[in-house]
Amino acid sequence: MSSDFSPREIVSELDRHIVGQANAKRAVAIALRNRWRRLKLDDKLREEVLPKNILMIGPTGVGKTEISRRLAKLAGAPFLKVEATKFTEVGYVGRDVEQIVRDLVEVGIGIVREVKRKDVQAKAHLAAEGRVLDALVGVNASPATRDAFRKRLRAGELDDKEVEVEVQAGGGGMPLFELPGMPGAQMGAVSLGDMLGKAFGGRTKTRRVSVKEAHPLLLTEEADKLIDQEATVQDAIHAVENNGIVFLDEIDKIAGREGRSGADVSREGVQRDLLPLIEGTTVSTKHGPVKTDHILFIASGAFHVSKPSDLLPELQGRLPIRVELEALTRADFVRILTETEASLVKQSVALMATEGVALTVTPEAVEAIADAAVEVNSSVENIGARRLQTVIERVLDDLSFTAPDRSGEAVVIDAEYVRSRVADLAKNADLSRFIL
Numbered sequence: 001m002s003s004d005f006s007p008r009e010i011v012s013e014l015d016r017h018i019v020g021q022a023n024a025k026r027a028v029a030i031a032l033r034n035r036w037r038r039l040k041l042d043d044k045l046r047e048e049v050l051p052k053n054i055l056m057i058g059p060t061g062v063g064k065t066e067i068s069r070r071l072a073k074l075a076g077a078p079f080l081k082v083e084a085t086k087f088t089e090v091g092y093v094g095r096d097v098e099q100i101v102r103d104l105v106e107v108g109i110g111i112v113r114e115v116k117r118k119d120v121q122a123k124a125h126l127a128a129e130g131r132v133l134d135a136l137v138g139v140n141a142s143p144a145t146r147d148a149f150r151k152r153l154r155a156g157e158l159d160d161k162e163v164e165v166e167v168q169a170g171g172g173g174m175p176l177f178e179l180p181g182m183p184g185a186q187m188g189a190v191s192l193g194d195m196l197g198k199a200f201g202g203r204t205k206t207r208r209v210s211v212k213e214a215h216p217l218l219l220t221e222e223a224d225k226l227i228d229q230e231a232t233v234q235d236a237i238h239a240v241e242n243n244g245i246v247f248l249d250e251i252d253k254i255a256g257r258e259g260r261s262g263a264d265v266s267r268e269g270v271q272r273d274l275l276p277l278i279e280g281t282t283v284s285t286k287h288g289p290v291k292t293d294h295i296l297f298i299a300s301g302a303f304h305v306s307k308p309s310d311l312l313p314e315l316q317g318r319l320p321i322r323v324e325l326e327a328l329t330r331a332d333f334v335r336i337l338t339e340t341e342a343s344l345v346k347q348s349v350a351l352m353a354t355e356g357v358a359l360t361v362t363p364e365a366v367e368a369i370a371d372a373a374v375e376v377n378s379s380v381e382n383i384g385a386r387r388l389q390t391v392i393e394r395v396l397d398d399l400s401f402t403a404p405d406r407s408g409e410a411v412v413i414d415a416e417y418v419r420s421r422v423a424d425l426a427k428n429a430d431l432s433r434f435i436l
């Protein structure tokens with residue numbers, strides 16, 4: 001499943017979504033290409049080639065996660081983000097780190113299942129249509145009646161009619177997870193196992209839904225019936241072992257410093273627990289053993305207080321590729337707002353269009369938004385590009401609330417308007433702490 005993009009192509013794909021950070025993009029592009037190269041080797045040599053894991057160093061909100069996530073999406077690779085500090089929490093037992101691999105397998109199953117669902121879509125489509133017809137006319141209806149209804153169904157004439165359908169209980173028939181690469185993927189992955197357990201446990205329940213709603217519900221269910229579940233799991237494990245990417249955030253926070261207080265020992269403990277995973281071990285999961293030797297680990301942290309050299313020497317050795325990400329400038333903010341493929345401005349314009357409001361954000365307004373973000377980042381706390389979200393929300397708050405009453409209107413957001421919404425707040429650090 002590994003993508004066959006060249007490093008140059010990978011970087012240019014990443015460029016569509018992420019501004020700047022050329023070094024980090026380059027490093028991950030090489031790492032991805034190296035996996036493709038490894039898979040081309042003969043068996044014996046292939047086992048010898050270990051991934052060169054990456055340490056990303058840079059302040060919060062400058063694109064570390066985003067680069068990794070986009071890379072994984074590009075490669076169709078199972079991806080999981082974990083905060084290293086999670087393992088320093090009270091009640092933590094060393095073996096919990098293995099949960100990372102189990103969760104990654106669930107993510108992998110999600111990806112493989114989605115691909116396989118597409119493969120069987122045509123067949124599943126017919127089967128789902130058959131079940132909607134059963135619900136409409138009964139299983140004993142004459143072929144002629146069925147055909148007549150099928151025609152009307154396909155023409156969309158029956159969309160609003162209510163039917164009773166039998167669906168798997170426990171979420172069956174609904175998309176069970178979000179795809180990696182989307183926010184929330186992590187949460188979805190954790191509960192995925194539970195949900196699948198229920199979905200395929202055979203319990204069904206009757207639901208009353210419109211014909212229009214019934215079709216997608218049954219489509220997923222019929223597709224899953226056509227998919228070989230065992231092969232899905234095996235493919236997923238293969239994908240995880242050869243292409244999996246784990247993003248370990250806040251690694252700097254578990255780097256111990258001189259002076260061994262109790263907390264430092266626990267931090268070092270977490271590093272020791274993580275080490276085997278990164279060095280290569282076999283984790284048992286409910287789907288079988290999973291080897292971690294070739295999983296790519298991207299560790300990341302700001303390293304404001306601790307330094308990479310404060311990490312255990314063994315861990316430092318396992319993170320040989322170091323890349324620094326720069327803090328974002330005002331000019332970067334302007335580009336993030338306008339040039340990226342799904343920029344915040346494009347998103348806002350599209351969202352307002354669904355309400356019939358033609359929104360225009362002038363270039364001067366974009367500059368003013370960037371100014372406000374820079375100002376609050378320096379006066380309150382530097383959260384990088386994340387600040388753009390809070391500023392935009394604030395700027396569009398009124399419009400967002402009233403949009404349904406303003407259908408048909410053209411609304412222009414200019415610099416003056418942006419300033420009127422956020423300038424005072426941005427100047428007042430105490431206020432913006434809460435609002436921006």
Ligand SMILES: Nc1ncnc2c1ncn2[C@@H]1O[C@H](COP(=O)(O)OP(=O)(O)OP(=O)(O)O)[C@@H](O)[C@H]1O
Pocket residue numbers: 017018019020021059060061062063064065066067249250300301328336340384385386
């Ligand atoms: N260089 C950039 N180009 C475009 N968008 C960016 C960039 N940097 C950050 N963003 C946006 O800001 C948000 C946060 O970025 P990201 O999750 O990558 O932060 P991070 O550097 O990983 O920080 P943390 O270590 O706190 O997780 C994302 O929505 C991302 O799209």
